Amino acid sequence: MPRPRFARLDPEQQENILSVATEAFAAEGFGVSYNELIARTGLSKGSMYYYFDDKRDLFLTVIERSMGQLLIAPEPPDWGSADEFWAGLRGLYNTLMAAFQLQPEAAGLSRALIDARRTGQLGDELVAWEERLGAWMGGLLVQGQRLGAVRSDLPPDLLLAGAMALGEAADTWLLTQLDSGDLNGAVDLAFEFMKGSLEAR
Template sequence: MAAEEFAEHGFDGASYNRILERAGFSKGVAYYYFESKDDLYAAVMGEMLDALARRFGAWEAPARAEAFWRTLRERYFAAVAFVMEDARSARLLRGLSQARSHPKLQDTWGRFEGPLVAWFQRVLEDGREVGAVRGDVPETLLLASLMGIGQATDGWLLEQWAGRGAAALEEGAEQVFSLFEDLLSPRPARKPAARKR
């Protein structure tokens, strides 16, 4: 019931009292489990993100560059399929993408951001090991760029889905994955500049 309320109204529009009424709980009982609406929201998001992580699958270090990109693509589009098949989770993810900048939800976002950053850091390290990820820029810069693009494109993709439906989400996902490939793929070695005589 809480998930439906947050999916339909977002964090700000969701009513804690309406959630309790629909669940048949008194405030006293609810506060035994959740300190506040923020705490309940974090629990709902945690469950949804756990389901998404199960769909995404565990990351295993690939043996070759082509296996890296194939595996990363499979994982990414498994997550896209999860969103396309579950409109409630898509709406919750859309709300979570806005939570990054919400003053009341900084703690909630922080709970999820740490593991997400660690996962991407491992992916980058494994990609560099097999020559699938560029090594000409510091890993910290690459990770920061990847997270920044990821945050921007998550919101953009979910807006495409909300405004134009699943086909737009799928098309947009192809474009987003292409951006990731362009950012991460190794660059050909530059030829030294010719000296002037």
């Protein structure tokens, strides 16, 4: 997160920095040259490091700002039955995709985030984030198993790895479908794929 000073900076300048960074990261991913990004803001390197600890700090700030409300809630929701479980999950997906359609740069950032996470370019903060995601997903799977919605015939770590891989593949595929006419149908398909792989049989 940015140094407290950043809040005291001229709001116009704040907006300038964040919008330049958002555009850069969304378009080119985390791999974009920080030197170049800084130059694009018009600030000097020293000033940039005066407000943000480092590149990751700025990246995460941008992510938080653009996708804060979309990001995984700390607690998985609590559903009462297997049907509710799948319907609720389906609802989460819908919400997410609708939000992506309204904020196109969020989709770009999401791609950048997935990519940077994969790459391991982000240090402790994102490792923590990844653990949070794993824990959230793991909690979800356990809940689903308790409700009899999720299969219990696989080792938990394999199930989790598979679920996360499928989720990521589905997300990535859905991001390619954002502009296709039938987003709802696409979400249906991706979701059915995941459900079919994970549900109790």
